[in-house]
Amino acid sequence: MTDLMNRRDLLKLAGMGVAVFVSGTTLRAGASRQKRADSFYFVQLSDTHWGFNGPNINPDSQGTLKKAVDAVNGLDEQPDFVVFTGDLTQTTDDRKIRRDRMAEFRDIVSQLRVKTVRFMPGEHDASLDRGEAYQEFFGDLHYTFDHNGVHFIVLDNVSDPTAAVGEKQLQWLQADLRQMDSDARIVVLTHRPLFDLAPEWDWATRDGAAVIDALLQHRNVTVLYGHIHQEHHHMTGHIAHHAARSLMWALPEPGSVPKKAQIPWNPAEPYMGLGFRSIKAKVTQARYDIEEFAIGSGR
Numbered sequence: 001m002t003d004l005m006n007r008r009d010l011l012k013l014a015g016m017g018v019a020v021f022v023s024g025t026t027l028r029a030g031a032s033r034q035k036r037a038d039s040f041y042f043v044q045l046s047d048t049h050w051g052f053n054g055p056n057i058n059p060d061s062q063g064t065l066k067k068a069v070d071a072v073n074g075l076d077e078q079p080d081f082v083v084f085t086g087d088l089t090q091t092t093d094d095r096k097i098r099r100d101r102m103a104e105f106r107d108i109v110s111q112l113r114v115k116t117v118r119f120m121p122g123e124h125d126a127s128l129d130r131g132e133a134y135q136e137f138f139g140d141l142h143y144t145f146d147h148n149g150v151h152f153i154v155l156d157n158v159s160d161p162t163a164a165v166g167e168k169q170l171q172w173l174q175a176d177l178r179q180m181d182s183d184a185r186i187v188v189l190t191h192r193p194l195f196d197l198a199p200e201w202d203w204a205t206r207d208g209a210a211v212i213d214a215l216l217q218h219r220n221v222t223v224l225y226g227h228i229h230q231e232h233h234h235m236t237g238h239i240a241h242h243a244a245r246s247l248m249w250a251l252p253e254p255g256s257v258p259k260k261a262q263i264p265w266n267p268a269e270p271y272m273g274l275g276f277r278s279i280k281a282k283v284t285q286a287r288y289d290i291e292e293f294a295i296g297s298g299r
Contacts, residue, residue, distance in 0.1 A: 040148045041280040043072055043079045046226030047246035051090035051101040057249045057262045064247045065108055067295055068276055073113045082114050085226040086122030086191030102137040122191045123158040131159035142169055144176055149283040151180060155190040157205045163192060164206040174214050185286050188223040195236050198254040203228055212236050220286035231292060245275040271295045
């Protein structure tokens with residue numbers, strides 16, 4: 001198989017599509033991308049860990065990100081935008097290598113055909129220098145943007161090495177939410193889970209409960225995140241949380257093994273558990289259809 005995937009390859013490799021209702025956990029297969037006036041779609045990629053080198057974990061560590069870029073470029077219809085939810089690069093203590101990796105990552109994703117690409121840091125990008133290098137390449141650690149009736153909030157729960165959002169950013173979030181109607185369509189993009197999924201595995205945000213309390217004042221909120229290297233769905237009250245797969249290695253289900261560890265590469269099922277997703281926003285219904293795509297020949 002070549003590094004480039006054509007349209008037929010992409011269709012063959014598509015994972016199961018699900019529609020996720022913000023107000024509940026109902027799922028259905030086969031999400032459609034047919035355009036309507038009140039809908040749009042975007043693509044989420046996460047945990048690319050550019051610079052990682054582990055042949056037993058991913059012998060194609062130099063290729064999976066490029067495959068994903070080619071796959072997104074090969075979609076029948078280009079998304080409105082693409083978002084990377086953290087851990088763009090593999091952590092390093094060397095300041096120069098850190099910046100070299102960020103420059104290489106930036107150059108690779110510049111090949112995306114979509115005009116708008118948004119980023120946020122993961123702890124591998126930002127925790128060692130509190131986001132100094134990340135900001136040089138990709139801008140603010142937290143910010144908001146609006147798109148076709150949906151308010152997007154990008155939260156930073158990684159540049160503080162204690163895995164906290166912090167009081168200053170929490171106040172910024174509360175001030176932003178006060179400007180929004182109670183039924184506003186809100187999507188939160190972040191890296192770590194905001195709820196205590198597995199704190200012993202660093203799958204939590206230390207002050208995530210305060211963030212969720214602020215968000216619960218709004219009726220239509222969903223959270224998209226990364227960090228745990230697998231698809232995962234969870235509800236806190238009426239807020240739906242959806243974790244995305246990684247493009248570098250998979251991790252076990254929370255609590256399924258005594259110790260968190262990367263799942264070794266399986267030559268019989270290459271790229272197992274790796275992938276990206278598209279999200280179709282149906283704004284009027286406050287509903288999001290999520291479709292998962294595999295990388296290579298994995299599921």
